Amino acid sequence: MKHILIVxxxxxxxxxxxxxxxxxxxxxxxxxxxxxxxxxxxxxxPAAQSxxxxxxxxxxxxxxxKGRDALIDAGPFDIGxxxxxxxxxxxxxxxxxxEDIASARRVRELAAGAHSALIPQCGLAxxxxxIVAYDLASRFDELLDVRMRVGALPKYPSNxxxxxxxxxxxxxxxxxxxxxxxIVAGVRREMPALEELEHFSLDGDDYExxxxxxxxxxxxxxxxxxxxxxxxxTVRYRGHRDVMKLLLHDLRLGExxxxxxxxxxxxxxxxxxxxxxxFVTVSGxxxxxxxxxxxxxxxxxxxxxxxxxSAIQLTTASAACAALDLLASGRxxxxxxxRQEDIAFCEFVSNRFGRHFLTDGEEVRCAASGVLAAPPAxx
Numbered sequence: 001m002k003h004i005l006i007v008x009x010x011x012x013x014x015x016x017x018x019x020x021x022x023x024x025x026x027x028x029x030x031x032x033x034x035x036x037x038x039x040x041x042x043x044x045x046p047a048a049q050s051x052x053x054x055x056x057x058x059x060x061x062x063x064x065x066k067g068r069d070a071l072i073d074a075g076p077f078d079i080g081x082x083x084x085x086x087x088x089x090x091x092x093x094x095x096x097x098x099e100d101i102a103s104a105r106r107v108r109e110l111a112a113g114a115h116s117a118l119i120p121q122c123g124l125a126x127x128x129x130x131i132v133a134y135d136l137a138s139r140f141d142e143l144l145d146v147r148m149r150v151g152a153l154p155k156y157p158s159n160x161x162x163x164x165x166x167x168x169x170x171x172x173x174x175x176x177x178x179x180x181x182x183i184v185a186g187v188r189r190e191m192p193a194l195e196e197l198e199h200f201s202l203d204g205d206d207y208e209x210x211x212x213x214x215x216x217x218x219x220x221x222x223x224x225x226x227x228x229x230x231x232x233x234t235v236r237y238r239g240h241r242d243v244m245k246l247l248l249h250d251l252r253l254g255e256x257x258x259x260x261x262x263x264x265x266x267x268x269x270x271x272x273x274x275x276x277x278x279f280v281t282v283s284g285x286x287x288x289x290x291x292x293x294x295x296x297x298x299x300x301x302x303x304x305x306x307x308x309x310s311a312i313q314l315t316t317a318s319a320a321c322a323a324l325d326l327l328a329s330g331r332x333x334x335x336x337x338x339r340q341e342d343i344a345f346c347e348f349v350s351n352r353f354g355r356h357f358l359t360d361g362e363e364v365r366c367a368a369s370g371v372l373a374a375p376p377a378x379x
């Protein structure tokens with residue numbers, strides 16, 4: 001039995017706790033600074049240990065982490081470095097979900113010489129998207145373009161933003177404001193968020209995609225010097241980007257993040273009826289021929305363990321659980337920094353948690369092994 005501490009009892013943290021607890025191989029503790037969130041956690045998952053924790057209290061944090069096998073950080077991005085530092089000091093594995101580039105780099109620095117594994121960015125994007133992209137890229141002798149697109153969208157948009165809050169509001173604002181990494185014509189660059197707008201249609205719906213920060217994870221490092229163009233863009237319904245630019249830049253709410261967060265959370269409802277779109281397209285040369293391969297998915301909310309989970313909850317949480325499961329079973333390095341692209345796609349989607357990324361009845365042939373990954377079962 002592995003003992004896991006999850007910091008963050010929010011939309012994603014509680015789904016991680018539920019998935020891990022239900023499998024029977026993990027003893028779960030959930031911590032959060034919000035007493036109301038902990039009360040909800042106790043009601044939702046009474047078998048788990050749940051307690052209030054102020055991450056700023058160094059002694060309390062160390063006491064909570066000590067003796068655990070792993071710490072999963074499902075909290076806001078600004079507490080990640082503190083949690084990772086304690087995990088390294090106590091020899092505890094550390095995983096997080098952050099899209100924040102600066103904190104991910106700091107975690108990588110902390111991993112140097114660590115006696116435990118540090119695996120940041122274990123969600124959907126960053127996270128699963130990098131696993132897919134690297135798997136596709138491995139099929140080419142020469143890489144030209146790697147284009148990654150992900151969106152978490154309401155099935156029934158009903159407001160001017162054509163959006164509902166489906167995950168961390170702090171993370172959403174962060175990725176809309178911070179610089180975006182990319183490789184353009186073989187050169188690493190920082191691009192502005194909300195720019196390079198593109199439009200496309202799929203299954204009768206009109207979408208747009210634009211630059212957002214953090215979705216590439218460490219792929220710029222991994223593919224630097226090997227790819228001509230590499231970029232990540234977030235997918236939304238048409239018109240969303242322009243409204244966000246009005247709020248963030250014209251009204252300068254990007255300079256008042258706390259106020260913007262309060263406005264969004266007061267006005268934009270959460271929905272469980274969502275769809276996650278995942279598109280990765282890679283082009284290059286194979287055996288002298290110019291080729292292209294694409295991975296495309298639409299993933300929907302579904303009932304798991306007797307509860308309806310939104311698509312973004314399930315994809316993000318199951319990605320973190322799969323990374324932990326692969327680490328616990330010896331399929332990932334047990335110390336130092338672990339990139340998402342170090343996780344083999346076939347092992348990920350064959351994992352009991354990673355299989356949530358397969359649609360019903362789907363079989364996926366993996367690049368390296370040619371093995372068919374099985375569809376989800378018993379969910």
